[in-house]
Amino acid sequence: MKQDEKIPYKVYLTEDELPKAWYNVRADMKNKPAPLLNPGTGKPLQAEELYPIFCKELVAQELDNDNPFIEIPQEIRDCYKMFRPSPLVRAYFLEEALGTPAKIYYKFEGNNTSGSHKLNSAMAQAYYAKKQGLKGVTTETGAGQWGTALSMACAFFGLDCKVYMVKVSYEQKPFRREVMRTYGASVTPSPSTETEVGKRILAEHPGTTGSLGCAISEAVEAATTREGYRYVLGSVLNQVLLHQSIIGLEAKTAFDKIGVKPDIIIGCAGGGSNLGGLISPFMGEKLRGEADYRIIAVEPASCPSFTRGKFAYDFCDTGKVCPLAKMYTLGSGFIPAPNHAGGLRYHGMSTILSQLYHDGYMEATSVCQTDVFKAAEQFARVEGILPAPESSHAIKAAIDEALRCKETGEEKTILFGLTGTGYFDMFAYEKFHNGEMSDYIPTDEELAASLASLPVVE
Amino acid sequence: MKQDEKIPYKVYLTEDELPKAWYNVRADMKNKPAPLLNPGTGKPLQAEELYPIFCKELVAQELDNDNPFIEIPQEIRDCYKMFRPSPLVRAYFLEEALGTPAKIYYKFEGNNTSGSHKLNSAMAQAYYAKKQGLKGVTTETGAGQWGTALSMACAFFGLDCKVYMVKVSYEQKPFRREVMRTYGASVTPSPSTETEVGKRILAEHPGTTGSLGCAISEAVEAATTREGYRYVLGSVLNQVLLHQSIIGLEAKTAFDKIGVKPDIIIGCAGGGSNLGGLISPFMGEKLRGEADYRIIAVEPASCPSFTRGKFAYDFCDTGKVCPLAKMYTLGSGFIPAPNHAGGLRYHGMSTILSQLYHDGYMEATSVCQTDVFKAAEQFARVEGILPAPESSHAIKAAIDEALRCKETGEEKTILFGLTGTGYFDMFAYEKFHNGEMSDYIPTDEELAASLASLPVVE
Numbered sequence: 001m002k003q004d005e006k007i008p009y010k011v012y013l014t015e016d017e018l019p020k021a022w023y024n025v026r027a028d029m030k031n032k033p034a035p036l037l038n039p040g041t042g043k044p045l046q047a048e049e050l051y052p053i054f055c056k057e058l059v060a061q062e063l064d065n066d067n068p069f070i071e072i073p074q075e076i077r078d079c080y081k082m083f084r085p086s087p088l089v090r091a092y093f094l095e096e097a098l099g100t101p102a103k104i105y106y107k108f109e110g111n112n113t114s115g116s117h118k119l120n121s122a123m124a125q126a127y128y129a130k131k132q133g134l135k136g137v138t139t140e141t142g143a144g145q146w147g148t149a150l151s152m153a154c155a156f157f158g159l160d161c162k163v164y165m166v167k168v169s170y171e172q173k174p175f176r177r178e179v180m181r182t183y184g185a186s187v188t189p190s191p192s193t194e195t196e197v198g199k200r201i202l203a204e205h206p207g208t209t210g211s212l213g214c215a216i217s218e219a220v221e222a223a224t225t226r227e228g229y230r231y232v233l234g235s236v237l238n239q240v241l242l243h244q245s246i247i248g249l250e251a252k253t254a255f256d257k258i259g260v261k262p263d264i265i266i267g268c269a270g271g272g273s274n275l276g277g278l279i280s281p282f283m284g285e286k287l288r289g290e291a292d293y294r295i296i297a298v299e300p301a302s303c304p305s306f307t308r309g310k311f312a313y314d315f316c317d318t319g320k321v322c323p324l325a326k327m328y329t330l331g332s333g334f335i336p337a338p339n340h341a342g343g344l345r346y347h348g349m350s351t352i353l354s355q356l357y358h359d360g361y362m363e364a365t366s367v368c369q370t371d372v373f374k375a376a377e378q379f380a381r382v383e384g385i386l387p388a389p390e391s392s393h394a395i396k397a398a399i400d401e402a403l404r405c406k407e408t409g410e411e412k413t414i415l416f417g418l419t420g421t422g423y424f425d426m427f428a429y430e431k432f433h434n435g436e437m438s439d440y441i442p443t444d445e446e447l448a449a450s451l452a453s454l455p456v457v458e
Numbered sequence: 459m460k461q462d463e464k465i466p467y468k469v470y471l472t473e474d475e476l477p478k479a480w481y482n483v484r485a486d487m488k489n490k491p492a493p494l495l496n497p498g499t500g501k502p503l504q505a506e507e508l509y510p511i512f513c514k515e516l517v518a519q520e521l522d523n524d525n526p527f528i529e530i531p532q533e534i535r536d537c538y539k540m541f542r543p544s545p546l547v548r549a550y551f552l553e554e555a556l557g558t559p560a561k562i563y564y565k566f567e568g569n570n571t572s573g574s575h576k577l578n579s580a581m582a583q584a585y586y587a588k589k590q591g592l593k594g595v596t597t598e599t600g601a602g603q604w605g606t607a608l609s610m611a612c613a614f615f616g617l618d619c620k621v622y623m624v625k626v627s628y629e630q631k632p633f634r635r636e637v638m639r640t641y642g643a644s645v646t647p648s649p650s651t652e653t654e655v656g657k658r659i660l661a662e663h664p665g666t667t668g669s670l671g672c673a674i675s676e677a678v679e680a681a682t683t684r685e686g687y688r689y690v691l692g693s694v695l696n697q698v699l700l701h702q703s704i705i706g707l708e709a710k711t712a713f714d715k716i717g718v719k720p721d722i723i724i725g726c727a728g729g730g731s732n733l734g735g736l737i738s739p740f741m742g743e744k745l746r747g748e749a750d751y752r753i754i755a756v757e758p759a760s761c762p763s764f765t766r767g768k769f770a771y772d773f774c775d776t777g778k779v780c781p782l783a784k785m786y787t788l789g790s791g792f793i794p795a796p797n798h799a800g801g802l803r804y805h806g807m808s809t810i811l812s813q814l815y816h817d818g819y820m821e822a823t824s825v826c827q828t829d830v831f832k833a834a835e836q837f838a839r840v841e842g843i844l845p846a847p848e849s850s851h852a853i854k855a856a857i858d859e860a861l862r863c864k865e866t867g868e869e870k871t872i873l874f875g876l877t878g879t880g881y882f883d884m885f886a887y888e889k890f891h892n893g894e895m896s897d898y899i900p901t902d903e904e905l906a907a908s909l910a911s912l913p914v915v916e
Contacts, residue, residue, distance in 0.1 A: 081467035082841065093614075111569045112843075152842060175885075380613075421571070423637075423882065430633075430636045433636065
């Protein structure tokens with residue numbers, strides 16, 4: 001291995017160096033993300049209207065467009081110590097395999113039982129729920145990372161946890177369910193007959209394999225019809241991006257420690273939790289004109305909200321019980337083709353990232369599933385870590401950028417978010433090995449049909 | 459969390475602090491481990507006799523009872539950087555949950571795709587095989603950790619990898635196979651009809667669920683009947699304990715950094731790879747009379763080689779094709795009851811550890827399966843990490859010791875080896891959750907019958 005003497009393979013921060021506050025990128029945005037609207041009145045939602053759904057402190061964070069830093073309570077910093085800091089890794093072996101002059105780094109968030117960065121927000125949300133004296137929380141999960149993370153957080157803080165899991169994932173990932181059970185959570189495949197909205201969706205789409213949008217509807221109904229419960233969400237929301245800023249803050253501190261500045265920052269994008277967290281302090285510098293970075297969102301070609309969606313107000317869920325958010329969306333009825341293996345299956349996108357993309361602060365690209373798994377396998381073999389399908393979207397884009405550097409001879413520094421591990425995704429890897437994976441991409445007609453259901457907002 | 463100001467939650471060594479040599483505990487043993495014997499002649503095996511089975515440099519390491527330190531080649535130190543250092547963790551949350559005055563630490567080896575410490579030796583063995591110009595290696599795997607580790611190492615160094623996997627594990631862990639396949643290995647359930655010894659075992663024991671001893675026989679036959687192949691083993695051997703000393707060396711350096719000295723050191727024991735590695739530098743101090751530690755081996759009550767086996771020469775494999783080793787053994791025909799879930803299913807034990815145990819330098823205890831899973835679940839909920847069933851044997855013993863401290867009020871410092879994660883053991887966790895796990899323990903008659911087959915050695 002050809003190693004730069006000054007750059008270790010991994011940088012771990014010490015406990016003293018860990019961030020004590022989350023960074024709220026909204027404070028530095030000139031064009032703030034559009035407010036959530038009440039689906040009934042079409043008016044911006046007030047805090048009071050959100051209290052039946054979310055914990056009070058989380059509502060405050062959701063609506064806070066002004067404070068650049070929000071202190072991380074000591075209790076959350078304590079549990080962050082269980083799985084943080086996450087390492088910033090220099091991908092020396094990948095660089096060597098590619099023969100690129102580029103310098104590739106990744107921030108690896110998979111070294112915890114949930115297998116991903118999701119735990120960063122789960123711990124925070126469970127803490128606030130407990131602090132408010134709640135009995136439990138409900139949520140949805142797609143690939144299962146968020147559900148696992150929330151189960152862990154609820155076990156830690158002593159809360160009941162009810163997870164609606166997208167049916168196709170529930171069936172493909174039986175062991176995810178057992179992990180959640182180990183942490184005391186109950187898991188229901190969605191759509192289910194447990195909720196009114198689930199029954200309605202099943203009646204309208206018999207045989208559906210489910211979607212995040214459906215599962216959200218069910219989880220919200222379950223939370224709002226139970227005493228002492230609230231709903232929590234693992235992506236999309238402003239509060240989630242706030243909590244996930246810990247990823248970018250740690251990465252930036254680690255880079256500063258070794259005197260490196262990335263040129264390109266790449267993250268996979270489903271609802272935006274990882275990407276928003278990873279880029280936040282860098283985006284802050286860019287917004288304040290202090291530095292420039294190329295920032296690239298990578299999404300699946302089978303669920304291309306940035307690259308083929310519309311920037312408009314839409315429902316956050318399939319059952320249309322949630323507030324309206326202005327975001328890049330494929331329409332709340334959009335469900336990725338059943339062959340789509342990993343997460344990143346949400347029809348919309350974080351309003352923060354949507355606004356930043358709309359304003360030209362970041363780029364977006366989409367990649368095909370089999371290319372993603374090829375990149376995943378290449379990465380696994382040289383860097384050791386078997387990546388989650390989601391994270392592998394970022395790997396694919398990082399490899400492409402590094403190969404471009406090889407052509408041009410540029411020594412660019414690339415940072416990508418390795419959000420998690422694929423240990424519970426071996427069903428998808430098996431399909432890939434057996435050549436049974438397809439790259440179905442929605443047609444223009446399909447997208448137009450699903451976008452036709454966008455609500456009219458004045 | 460009540461945290462000792464001077465003791466961080468995790469200690470990570472810097473790259474400069476990583477060990478540059480393995481420690482060979484045999485150099486400090488007055489009574490050396492008994493030599494391997496040629497099963498035909500009953501005479502100690504010479505290096506030349508081992509060359510058809512093992513790589514040359516590994517044979518040298520296997521037979522070296524004198525050099526206390528053996529340099530880790532730079533190439534291996536480079537790949538160690540992929541997944542090392544592993545953290546030394548202070549189990550603050552577990553201490554709090556137990557209400558114990560004991561201070562509990564664990565050395566966590568699970569943060570890599572193989573999910574365990576096995577990668578430490580796999581990387582070393584693959585490196586030496588490649589250096590010798592071999593085409594590939596064969597091996598056996600039980601729970602699948604070793605097979606995964608070796609697959610990763612072979613992918614890294616560009617070697618072919620053929621794995622015989624104990625049939626019961628192959629069936630319980632379909633996704634383990636896919637991980638190995640991702641790394642390009644081929645995996646065969648054992649006993650198989652691919653080898654003569656496999657056919658013989660199948661004829662004698664139709665319907666057997668396999669054992670490590672069977673799989674070893676098959677892997678050895680496959681290696682010695684192919685041009686350019688050698689056999690590699692993930693435990694039991696002296697060379698493996700040597701490589702695994704990296705665990706203990708790192709732990710000791712980390713303890714020295716924070717000015718702590720453990721009183722009790724606990725490790726799970728199957729063939730002895732983790733335990734031997736974890737304790738080695740501490741055992742060295744004990745052997746040299748520089749310090750004293752209570753050292754405890756924890757084994758499954760269903761496979762109790764230390765606590766109910768015999769210290770005698772025995773075959774290392776079921777097919778009786780391997781050398782004889784003097785060790786605590788249950789007889790080479792011993793197969794744990796099918797309900798036994800995790801690894802730690804080998805009939806024998808490292809000759810080094812056997813000698814040390816025989817000479818009174820360490821204790822041994824056995825624990826029942828359901829107690830192990832109870833401890834695992836308790837640990838997972840408070841410390842976040844979902845442990846491997848193997849590692850959970852050590853957790854169970856550590857909790858017991860900590861509770862003893864609670865009774866006596868003693869503030870002992872306990873170190874245990876958390877060898878790996880249980881992400882591929884959810885089938886076993888599911889059985890546990892469903893109350894379908896039993897605690898079958900072999901009867902005295904069963905053990906006597908299996909020990910009756912011990913070879914006669916003069």
